[in-house]
Amino acid sequence: MNKCITSSGPGRWQVRELYNITDEDRLQVIEDRIERAGEAEGYEVRAFSLQNAIPQLTPMVVGDDDVFIGIDDSTYYGVRGAIHMRGQSYVRAATEYFESLWTDQRAFVLRSGYGFEQKQMDSLRTSIRATANPSVDAPGLPKMPKRQGRRKRRKPNGETEKNPEIEGDVDDEGALAEVDLS
Numbered sequence: 001m002n003k004c005i006t007s008s009g010p011g012r013w014q015v016r017e018l019y020n021i022t023d024e025d026r027l028q029v030i031e032d033r034i035e036r037a038g039e040a041e042g043y044e045v046r047a048f049s050l051q052n053a054i055p056q057l058t059p060m061v062v063g064d065d066d067v068f069i070g071i072d073d074s075t076y077y078g079v080r081g082a083i084h085m086r087g088q089s090y091v092r093a094a095t096e097y098f099e100s101l102w103t104d105q106r107a108f109v110l111r112s113g114y115g116f117e118q119k120q121m122d123s124l125r126t127s128i129r130a131t132a133n134p135s136v137d138a139p140g141l142p143k144m145p146k147r148q149g150r151r152k153r154r155k156p157n158g159e160t161e162k163n164p165e166i167e168g169d170v171d172d173e174g175a176l177a178e179v180d181l182s
Contacts, residue, residue: 006040018101019047034111045111049127059094067094
């Protein structure tokens with residue numbers, strides 16, 4: 001990915017990354033990545049800071065015909081699996097989904113086409129601290145409801161166990177087909 005980010009000149013990669021950052025450790029990892037990119041052309045980063053957000057689908061569009069849809073795994077800030085789809089209609093749908101998130105006004109612009117955005121980084125850090133410590137004044141932070149959803153979690157051996165962290169009676173067994181990328 002670093003080669004894509006730091007590519008330059010004609011035919012360079014356009015890399016736009018979008019994160020949901022809810023703690024300062026993760027923010028530091030992203031900030032370090034942005035700094036390592038230096039003056040890379042065509043590299044932009046935006047982030048949300050939404051506590052208790054549902055896991056997201058993570059699209060990666062490659063060219064005009066290939067899209068990978070990753071399944072978010074917040075346990076190690078990565079993708080636990082993905083599906084690969086070929087075809088312009090899939091690319092178009094994934095691009096529209098990504099664009100709707102990319103242009104959302106709640107996103108912090110951490111690196112624009114012009115470079116690192118320190119004020120936005122500081123605002124995001126303040127937002128994260130305010131969420132972690134509600135006594136910090138941060139106007140405009142949304143109040144997120146308790147997470148509702150899957151009450152059981154699946155163990156690696158396929159068995160399920162009750163998840164005490166999540167309220168609700170929903171136990172939706174629908175799942176996307178996945179390809180293990182490890």
